[in-house]
Amino acid sequence: MKGMLRVFSLLLLCGLLLGTGVPAGQAQGDSQPGQEKSQKEKQEKKKKKSGGFFSGLKAVTGESSEQQEVTATAGSKTVGEGERIGDAQPTAADRQAVSAMENYTLSPGDVKKFQDDGQLKPKQ
Amino acid sequence: MKQAKAFRIGLWAVAAAVILALLGPAPEAQAQFGDFLKKAAEKAQKVQKALQPMTVEEEREVGREVSAKLVAFFGLYKDEALTRYVNLVGATVAAQAERQDITYHFAILDSDDINAFSAPGGYIFITRGALAICEDESELAGVLAHEVGHVAGKHVLKIVERDKAMRAGVDEARAHMPGSAYLHKMSKGILIKLIDQGLAPSDEYDADERGVRYAHAAGYPADGLARFLSKLDQATEQGGKSFWTRTHPPVKERNARIQQNITAQHWEDADRPKLADRFAAATEKLKPKQGA
Numbered sequence: 001m002k003g004m005l006r007v008f009s010l011l012l013l014c015g016l017l018l019g020t021g022v023p024a025g026q027a028q029g030d031s032q033p034g035q036e037k038s039q040k041e042k043q044e045k046k047k048k049k050s051g052g053f054f055s056g057l058k059a060v061t062g063e064s065s066e067q068q069e070v071t072a073t074a075g076s077k078t079v080g081e082g083e084r085i086g087d088a089q090p091t092a093a094d095r096q097a098v099s100a101m102e103n104y105t106l107s108p109g110d111v112k113k114f115q116d117d118g119q120l121k122p123k124q
Numbered sequence: 125m126k127q128a129k130a131f132r133i134g135l136w137a138v139a140a141a142v143i144l145a146l147l148g149p150a151p152e153a154q155a156q157f158g159d160f161l162k163k164a165a166e167k168a169q170k171v172q173k174a175l176q177p178m179t180v181e182e183e184r185e186v187g188r189e190v191s192a193k194l195v196a197f198f199g200l201y202k203d204e205a206l207t208r209y210v211n212l213v214g215a216t217v218a219a220q221a222e223r224q225d226i227t228y229h230f231a232i233l234d235s236d237d238i239n240a241f242s243a244p245g246g247y248i249f250i251t252r253g254a255l256a257i258c259e260d261e262s263e264l265a266g267v268l269a270h271e272v273g274h275v276a277g278k279h280v281l282k283i284v285e286r287d288k289a290m291r292a293g294v295d296e297a298r299a300h301m302p303g304s305a306y307l308h309k310m311s312k313g314i315l316i317k318l319i320d321q322g323l324a325p326s327d328e329y330d331a332d333e334r335g336v337r338y339a340h341a342a343g344y345p346a347d348g349l350a351r352f353l354s355k356l357d358q359a360t361e362q363g364g365k366s367f368w369t370r371t372h373p374p375v376k377e378r379n380a381r382i383q384q385n386i387t388a389q390h391w392e393d394a395d396r397p398k399l400a401d402r403f404a405a406a407t408e409k410l411k412p413k414q415g416a
Contacts, residue, residue: 080316080319080320081319081320081367082315082316082317082318082319082320082321082367083312083315083316083320084197085193085194085197085198085315085319086193086311086312086313086314086315086316087312088193088196088197089196090192090193090195090196091196094192094195094196095192097195097200098188098191098192098195098247101191101200101229101230101231101247102188102227102229104207104211104229106208106211106212106215110212111212111215111216111219114212114216115216115343117402118261118343118397118399118402119343119397120216120342120343120344120397121343122216122219122220122341122342122343123220123341123342
């Protein structure tokens with residue numbers, strides 16, 4: 001009896017292993033177009049609900065609940081200055097100005113002379 | 125009885141095995157499963173990266189984008205001599221900051237508003253309006269040192285790092301430089317936080333404490349920032365525009381803390397140079413002409 005059960009279990013296992021080879025495309029192909037549509041709708045709804053992987057960005061963007069609270073407390077629907085600055089689209093010239101800011105260098109000698117002229121005695 | 129039941133189960137198992145075997149192996153399904161595993165591994169890698177602290181280069185990329193937006197909105201005040209002067213004062217206080225793994229950059233924004241900004245990566249801005257209300261170099265040093273304090277304390281950076289998804293955005297953004305959608309969203313978020321919402325009061329007090337310490341260590345009187353804040357308070361009461369008074373803790377509270385700190389540290393040096401004359405000479409163009 002035990003031996004028979006072992007054989008059946010082995011057969012069952014074989015069946016399951018072979019079963020992993022069920023072509024997904026074949027299975028999808030069997031479904032009706034209407035069913036596909038409803039499945040897509042379901043998936044879209046799910047995506048909207050979860051907000052996607054980058055939904056955490058809301059915490060620091062204008063969409064955050066914190067921001068909504070701030071706006072609500074102020075009783076104003078106007079866009080904040082930070083948001084307006086954030087919406088600014090830098091031109092190539094603006095980016096070049098930032099690069100120039102980065103590349104602006106002062107020689108240690110110039111800084112030392114400036115401090116000496118001002119009689120500043122910075123900690124070394 | 126038991127034997128018959130076992131036989132029935134076995135028969136079903138054989139039937140299932142035969143049906144599944146007939147369907148045959150499906151390479152498409154295997155490929156789909158492989159894709160799924162690959163995507164899952166990529167996502168896990170992204171999340172793992174997101175949990176790590178930002179590198180200095182990543183921090184600089186974010187700061188660069190925030191700075192580009194500030195420059196795009198306000199424009200830079202183009203006065204070579206004054207820019208050099210602000211950089212000299214800035215370099216003097218920044219040299220005293222604990223954080224020296226980045227270079228601090230200073231520039232003047234062409235705005236009447238009385239503001240100063242700092243972006244991750246060491247980008248520090250002061251407006252023309254803020255320079256105009258300073259009376260001496262020690263006040264300017266105090267303001268710049270406060271902003272250096274924000275960068276050294278990584279106050280904005282910590283907000284970015286706290287938001288794991290945002291960090292993942294930084295990694296993504298690296299592939300889309302410059303001005304990627306991710307960096308746009310992120311820098312906009314930082315600007316809203318800085319200007320519309322404000323940092324946590326504890327971060328502002330920390331930047332004040334650091335600022336006072338750096339200015340004093342640089343050789344300036346320790347109370348430059350406090351004197352600037354008093355003038356800012358007056359100026360905004362008279363209609364001057366500043367987000368500092370809107371989003372920062374009250375000036376009275378900040379100055380009380382600064383004074384408490386100066387007293388505790390015995391930093392009340394009356395003979396330290398305020399450098400009012402040098403400041404006046406450097407900012408001469410900003411002052412309204414008499415009779416104009």
